[in-house]
Amino acid sequence: MLEKFQELNISEEIIRALNDMGFEEPTPIQAESIPVALAGKDMIGQAQTGTGKTAAYGIPVLEKIMAAPATKDIQTVILSPTRELAVQVAEEINHLAQHTSIQALPIYGGQDMERQLRRLRKCPQIIVATPGRLIDHMKRGTIQLSHISTIVLDEADEMLNMGFIDDIKLIMGATPETRQTLLFSATMPKPIQELAENFLHDPQIIRMKAKEVTMELIEQSYIEVPDRQKFDILCRLLDLQEPDLAIIFVRTKRRVDEVSEALKKRGYSAEGIHGDLTQAKRDTVIRQFRERTIDILVATDVAARGLDISGVTHVFNYDLPQDPESYVHRVGRTGRAGQTGEATTFVIPREMEHLRTIERLIKRSIKRRKAPTLSEALEGAQQAAIRNLIVTTEEADFAMYKSNAEELLSNFDSVSLVAAAIKLLTKEPDTTPVKITEEAPLRVSRSRRREGGRKDHRSGDRREGGRREFRPRRKDHEGDSRRSQRNEGSRDRRHENGDKNRKKVHKEPNRSVFKPYFKD
């Protein structure tokens, strides 16, 4: 079954590991990348996560280390944008390396330094690091990159979005000129191209076509719903769809806390994860979710990328994501490894335009769906009760109840009895009150605004008819029009003598370079 891997000239130790891991044949990105990377060439791989990317660079990296003379130096550095991803990548590489003596060690912030140093003393050949902590080690002299032979930049576009560009340059600068560089990125914006030009030697570019990478097996829909109703609708959907594992993405850390608390209050097995939690807590939550101790994960975009958790059947965008890119990554947490998945996005009415922007950029329309009504939810709960009843009946493990049942049947008709049983088993939707703070709606995305010309977009927004009602409601509605007239006046005055303010506004960094681009 593994011939195709064998044809790629992979050593027997790794073939055995692939067999243990249940891999049968190379994914497209693996088939293309492995020979190139094995030949020692620099490479740019444009691929989303979930395409077998880790093994695509992990296998050649391991082969190269096995072929090289043994030393105590670190041989390979893999850079990762988030801590969770670093842990996951190190684990996967250790799986691939299980029949060799090669060790991969994750190096990331928030973890006990002493413990990390102890593990470093065991001379791992591969480290998988987040940039900040790696630089910390470099400055302390506890990690030297002067002898590495390979560096991998994983999720390069995301590291860039997170402002790691200077860190990456610093790290690259500390590595030898002779190193091999493998760069992976879902998108190829300008700064990544520049990075590649500066640091890669004659790279081979491998691009996966969009349709090979994404989301054919994911049923995508959206529901237009006011913010206040989101939570109840979410609970109804959870009850109706009964996900095995679900991830709920929200826009802020605060909402992670509130939504996960609220879910727990209503009896769901949920935990939240975001960047302000201690690293120990983050690690625990991810582990619980992987082990299915909890079945709902409420997360910010910290969990949007790269995390590969098998069996996620449902993704909910409780809040619309800011970037179309983020939408793709969030939704891609389900439908992995050939499984089907369902992705439901909540859109508040005034964010509909934002949704259209996302649809345009992902070149795909998202199906509109109605929120389940209360009576549908009740019907769903009844169906669940019936399924329960049928399962119990089929298990036929109730001999001790039978004499009572017979007696009941001599006094009541059978239909009434079964109906009563269904009624008792039906779990009425929980309406425990919960508090979730309302978020300000998203504004139309940057790219959209730029279309209208940059200089005037502020005043342009004000003139637009519908725009005014987008502002938060004040208590005195009548004063509204008069107030806006007054504002007009004060704005003019600012224009005359407040040049400094205006300049500041226009000096905001031009983020157009981060605009994701999706090619077909």
Place this chain on the structure above:
DNA sequence: AAAAAAT
């Protein structure tokens, strides 16, 4: 305007 990452 938010999130991520070094303490």
